[in-house]
Amino acid sequence: MIPGLLSRTTPDPGDNGLPGLHRVPIWFNDPLNWKGPDGLLAYTSEHIVYTIVVLAVAMVIAVPLGLLIGHTGRGSAAIGGSVNALRAVPPLGLLILLIAVISPHIHITQGFTYLIARGSVPYFIPAMAVLLVLAISPILTSTYAGVQAIDPAVRDAARGMGMRPVQVVTRVEFPNALPLIMSGMRSATLQVIATMTVAAYAPLVGGIGRLIVDGDQDLTSLRYGYPAMVAGGITVAVLALAAEGLLALLQRRVVSRGITGRYSTRREKYERHPPAASRGARAGSARRMRRSGQLSHT
Amino acid sequence: MGALWHYFLSNRQQVQGWAITTIWLAAVPLAAGLALALPAGWAASRFRWSYPPLVSLAGALYTIPSLVLFLLLPGILGTGILDTLNVAVALTVYTFALLVRAVADGLSAVNADTLSAASAMGYTGRQLLIGVQLPLAVPVIGSGLRVAAVANLSLVSVASIIGTSQLGQLFITGSSLGILTPIVLGLICFVILALCFDLVIRLAMRVLAPWRRAVPG
């Protein structure tokens, strides 16, 4: 009898054959599950780094593109249609398709620190590509919508002041569209954090999804199975809530107070913007912009 | 093209079974989520003090990735990990979270003048809600429902990560056997289903709010 046989038996299988949820706090309590290259800390840091990189690239691509489309008004139909169509494409399917088609042709075998495992690049690229596509969509539509929602009088005034088109875009349209751009970015962040778990279906790719995808292969194991999957899931949920909170704070800080109408004191508000007929128009446009916020999810 | 059709024919029973499961896993939560969101959204619009907590709760539920709920529910409900009930319940929660705000905003957005006119015509409180506010809120609720429908379909496919039997299994089959045909077939199926759901909802919106068509723009 090989010693260790009993470590496979589930001491408390419910009717569903899975270890009970009470095993999850026990899993969190075991320091071995946190440390090391396969520990929760490593996976979480990978998850965060990948998310930041994907979002950064998505912003660099989507915001200028959205500003351009919003400013010129051209290409909106094509963009709107294809972006909406992309929402209907299942991310897992797209990932598996890309892996089947692209991965055999990528011959990079080296890794990059602990973030990118050796031999994982052929699968890492399709995974990040899928996430990038998912992130670009809400940022692009909200940037474009944000520019479109700007009162034409504001744009007119800018041009009247002698601003060149580039200046109109950077000094007027971008700041005015910022609330919507940021809400698009928040939506994109949530989508990426959530779908990153699905990206772990790609072999060798890291992130918290690894616990979930690998755990599904050995459900009854107390250390690697269902308890690990739930623990990973809870960690992703906490990460998502934390990111949402941080970005909400960031939005408050970054968006110019002139747009949202929020001031720290009444005096400051009246000093900067004495009450006049213009106040009604500004409040109205802010309300209009907030209502056309993006809803998308994964 | 021929290869796709051939694959479908040789695996017809299995693919059809998966398709039926996918459809009800996406549709039933839409209906159930809406049914739950209507009273909650109405409460949020009627009692303004409840709007922030309800919308924050909805926002928090919405933020939690769906895969996490798929994983938690077997532990909570005692279902097996492959049980489709997990997906149905999780997606109901999401649809609810997504629609509460749409319902609340849709009902509140009805023009005060319209409400006054209706009440002058003799509409009582409940008649106002059902006869005036709800129909006028159909565009907003409907557009939220359209977003929820596409999101739900996408999330059903994600359940393949834990092995739930639905059309997403076509992707898994293609991946493990190393063939493209089922993968492409699966992608096409999901896009077609998304278009169908969207069409049905838009038709329902037209039926329930026909005046939108009369006014151009």
Add this chain to the structure above:
Amino acid sequence: MSLASLPRQPGAVTIGSADFPEDEILAYIYADAMKARGVTVSVHADIGERPAYIAALSDGSIGAVPEYSGSILDYLDPAATAKAPGAVYAELEDVAAAQGYAVTSDAPAQDSDTITVTKTTAAKYHLTTIASLKNVAGSLSLGAPEPLLTVPYGVPALKSVYGVVFQRFVPLSAGGTVTQTALRDGAVGAADIFSTDPSIDTYGFVSLADTKPIFAAQNVVPLFRLSVLTRPMAEACNAVSARLTTATLRKLDGEVADGASPATAAAQWLSSTGLG
């Protein structure tokens, strides 16, 4: 189980298979052989994992399935201890009979887990058996299916029986393009690859000999519902099993990996042996 005790008429049976190509090929081979002896056979392929198709077998939806002796023994009786081919089969016969099943003769062909390395790695560290990994494993990573990490005959056995402890465990399926590429590119130092995987021949991998052994024998063996089994069925299957070698399985897997359908590959091989 003696042939004489079985019913003499050909009978009818639905033979099922797991959802990987090799089991499908086997299902078609046994099906065609039984058909040639007058049995009414239908094939229900790709049912799923072991829990799924054994459930189908126990409720009568299928009457037979091609199995692997060590794995099905472990599944039907987790306390089983036999490792060597003869011992596994003998224990399986008893366990199966006790649960209303029957096994016909097993084939020499085996498809079991192996610890496999590339030719270069084997040459570099002079590796021939799993035991020879002892001093080297600490600097290598092992790619294998997740269950191998916890199952008694997997990583725990590597440590307790051979004293082999790998530096890192990388979850990968037991065969398939990802694992092959990972092994070839050095993403993992060693991998668990099923012994009949065509890639072993194609890329010249070296499967280290399991001398102690930790992996139970996995001879191909048809598993029947006792109530369905008839003498012509048993005789047909025994004739096939006698001719089925590991090399044959590898060749057939290779044909299917190159694009042939399992049914065709099965039919061609069977007619070449004159049995179908």
